[in-house]
Amino acid sequence: MLDAIIKAYNEAVFETDKDAAFEVVAQALAAGMTPEDIVFNVVIPAVEEMMSHITKDPDANLAQHFMTAQIASAVTEKMLEKFQHPPETIGQLVIGTAFGDLHSLGKRIVIGCLKAMMVNVIDLGVNVPAERFVDEAIKHNAQVIGISAMMVHSAIGEEGCRKVRRILRERGLEDRFRIVVGGAPYRFDEQLYKVVGADGWAADAVNGAKVIVDMIREVKAL
Amino acid sequence: MTPLEILSAAIAGRPAPRIPVFCNLLDQGAWEMGVSQEEYYASGEMVAQGQLRMRGYYGHDNVWSLFYVGKEVEFLGCNKILFTEGGAPNVADFVIKSYDDIARLEVPDDITAHPAWTEIGTCLRILKQEVGATHPICAYITASTTLPALLMGMDKWMELLLTGPADIRDELLRKCSIFCQKQIAAYRAAGANVLIYSTPFGSTSFVGMKRFMNFSLPWMQKDLAAGGTAGIVYYCGMAPFNTVIRPVMSELGIGAYYISPMADLAEAKAIIGTKGLTCGVIDDIKMIRWTPEETRAEVKRICELGKQGGHFLFGTGIMPQALSDQNIKAMLKAAFDYGRLE
Numbered sequence: 001m002l003d004a005i006i007k008a009y010n011e012a013v014f015e016t017d018k019d020a021a022f023e024v025v026a027q028a029l030a031a032g033m034t035p036e037d038i039v040f041n042v043v044i045p046a047v048e049e050m051m052s053h054i055t056k057d058p059d060a061n062l063a064q065h066f067m068t069a070q071i072a073s074a075v076t077e078k079m080l081e082k083f084q085h086p087p088e089t090i091g092q093l094v095i096g097t098a099f100g101d102l103h104s105l106g107k108r109i110v111i112g113c114l115k116a117m118m119v120n121v122i123d124l125g126v127n128v129p130a131e132r133f134v135d136e137a138i139k140h141n142a143q144v145i146g147i148s149a150m151m152v153h154s155a156i157g158e159e160g161c162r163k164v165r166r167i168l169r170e171r172g173l174e175d176r177f178r179i180v181v182g183g184a185p186y187r188f189d190e191q192l193y194k195v196v197g198a199d200g201w202a203a204d205a206v207n208g209a210k211v212i213v214d215m216i217r218e219v220k221a222l
Numbered sequence: 223m224t225p226l227e228i229l230s231a232a233i234a235g236r237p238a239p240r241i242p243v244f245c246n247l248l249d250q251g252a253w254e255m256g257v258s259q260e261e262y263y264a265s266g267e268m269v270a271q272g273q274l275r276m277r278g279y280y281g282h283d284n285v286w287s288l289f290y291v292g293k294e295v296e297f298l299g300c301n302k303i304l305f306t307e308g309g310a311p312n313v314a315d316f317v318i319k320s321y322d323d324i325a326r327l328e329v330p331d332d333i334t335a336h337p338a339w340t341e342i343g344t345c346l347r348i349l350k351q352e353v354g355a356t357h358p359i360c361a362y363i364t365a366s367t368t369l370p371a372l373l374m375g376m377d378k379w380m381e382l383l384l385t386g387p388a389d390i391r392d393e394l395l396r397k398c399s400i401f402c403q404k405q406i407a408a409y410r411a412a413g414a415n416v417l418i419y420s421t422p423f424g425s426t427s428f429v430g431m432k433r434f435m436n437f438s439l440p441w442m443q444k445d446l447a448a449g450g451t452a453g454i455v456y457y458c459g460m461a462p463f464n465t466v467i468r469p470v471m472s473e474l475g476i477g478a479y480y481i482s483p484m485a486d487l488a489e490a491k492a493i494i495g496t497k498g499l500t501c502g503v504i505d506d507i508k509m510i511r512w513t514p515e516e517t518r519a520e521v522k523r524i525c526e527l528g529k530q531g532g533h534f535l536f537g538t539g540i541m542p543q544a545l546s547d548q549n550i551k552a553m554l555k556a557a558f559d560y561g562r563l564e
Contacts, residue, residue, distance in 0.1 A: 016384055016430075018385050059431070061427055062427060063383075063384055063428065063430065102304060102312045103312075103376065105375075105376040105377040151310060152309060152540070153308035153542065157309065158308075184460070188484070188507035189510070189511070191511075
C-alpha cells in the first residue's frame with residue numbers, strides 16, 4: 001500500500017497538482033496510515049525525489065519547484081496538527097532576501113521544503129540588512145543563515161553576503177554559523193558563492209533546502 | 223554599412239562586413255551622466271544622452287529606450303520604485319495586493335497620453351533624431367504572462383497561476399495582454415525597431431512543456447497577433463529555451479532568438495539555421511571576475527559557434543555595474559574582431 005501511495009503522491013507533485021496530492025493524503029489516512037508516516041515516509045521522500053529529479057532532468061522547471069514546496073509545506077502543516085507528539089526539529093535557519101532586493105520566490109520555495117523537513121525557519125522577509133541576519137541568527141540560536149539574492153548587485157554587493165561574513169568574522173562567530181546563498185546570479189557563476197564568502201549554495205531552491213539541512217547537521221556536530 | 227544595415231543584413235542573410243554587436247548598458251548611464259539613478263531615470267533626456275554617450279564611447283551597435291524593468295507597471299498604478307546605486311531598481315510596491323485589485327486594474331486607453339510615457343517619449347524622440355537612421359533602437363516589452371510578476375510579485379503570481387481561480391487569472395492576463403499590445407504599438411510608433419519580448423514563462427525552465435503549449439503559447443499569440451512580429455526578439459529573461467524554439471517559430475513566427483548563456487548555442491543555431499536570427503549571448507555575470515583575455519576567449523568561442531552561415535548577432539545579458547571598463551572594451555573589441563565576415 002505504501003508504495004502505491006508514494007507513487008500517487010509523487011505523480012501529483014510532479015504534475016504540480018495540489019488537490020490530487022491532498023486527495024492521496026486523505027486516502028492514506030482513511031487506509032490507516034498515521035500522520036507521522038505520511039510526513040516521514042511520503043512527503044519528505046517526495047521532496048528528496050524532486051531534489052534528485054531536478055538534478056538529473058533538464059526539463060525540471062520552476063513551477064515544479066514551487067509546487068513541490070507548496071504541497072509539502074501545506075500537507076506537513078495539516079499532518080502536524082494530528083501528530084501524537086510534536087516532532088523534533090533538525091535545527092534552526094534564519095533566511096531573508098539580501099539588502100536592496102525585494103524578490104521572495106526562491107526564499108518561499110526553500111522555506112516550504114524546509115518546513116516539511118522539520119527545520120525551524122525564521123523568515124526575515126526581503127531587503128534585509130546584513131546586521132539583522134546576524135542578530136536574528138544569534139537570537140534564534142540558528143545554525144545556518146540563508147541569503148537569497150536575485151539581482152547581481154544584491155548578490156555581490158558590499159551590503160549582502162559579504163557584509164554578513166565580515167560581521168561574523170569581526171564578532172568571532174564564524175564557527176557558530178554557516179552561510180548558504182541562492183538566487184539567479186549564482187547559477188550563472190558557480191564559483192560566485194565563494195567570492196562573496198558563503199559556505200554553500202544550490203542551483204535551485206529545492207536543492208537549497210538539502211544544502212541547508214546538511215549544513216545544520218554539520219554545525220550541530222561540531 | 224551602418225549598424226542598422228548590418229543588423230538588417232544579418233536578419234536577411236545578406237552579405238555584411240561583420241555580425242551585429244549589441245551591448246545592453248543601462249544603469250551605467252547614471253555614472254556616465256554623473257547623477258544618482260533616481261535623478262537619471264527621472265529624465266528621458268538624461269537617459270537618451272546616457273545611451274548616446276555610452277554608445278559613442280564603447281562603439282557597440284544599439285541604444286536602449288528601456289529605463290528599468292518595472293517602469294511599465296507605473297502605467298498600471300505603481301508609484302514606488304526602490305533605487306539602489308549599485309544595481310537595477312526594484313518595484314517596491316505591488317499594485318495587486320489582493321485578487322480584488324485585479325478587477326480594479328485599469329489599462330490606459332492611450333498609453334502615450336499617460337504621465338509614465340512622457341519621459342520615455344522624450345528619450346525615444348532624442349534617440350530617433352540622433353541615431354534612428356543608423357542604429358537599432360531597442361525597447362523592452364514584458365509578455366502578458368510575465369507582467370503579473372511585476373504587478374503582484376513572482377510568488378503570488380505563481381500561486382495564482384498554479385493554484386488560483388482560473389477566471390481571475392485569465393482576467394489579469396487579458397488586461398496584461400492588452401497592455402502588452404499597446405506597448406508594442408507605442409514603441410514602434412515612437413521609433414523603436416528592436417523589441418525585446420521578455421517572456422520567461424515561454425521557457426520550459428519556468429513551466430513544463432505541457433503548460434507551455436496550453437498556457438504560455440496561446441497568451442503569446444494574443445500579445446503578438448495585432449501588431450505582428452516585425453522586430454520582435456524572443457527572450458526569456460536569460461533562461462534557456464532551446465526546447466521551444468520550433469513551436470515558437472511555427473506558431474508565433476518570431477524571427478530572432480536571444481539565446482541564454484546557459485543554453486547550448488550550437489544546438490540553438492542548428493535549430494534556427496537560416497530561418498531566423500540567432501543571438502549568441504555572453505555570460506556577463508561570470509565576466510565580472512574574468513580577465514580581459516578570458517573574456518576575449520569566450521567571445522571568440524561564441525562568435526565561432528554562431529557566425530558560420532550568417533544570421534547571427536553577438537549580444538550581452540544585463541551587463542552588471544560591477545563589470546570593469548577594461549572588460550567591456552575587451553569584449554567589444556573581440557566581438558568586432560571575431561565577428562568579421564569578410
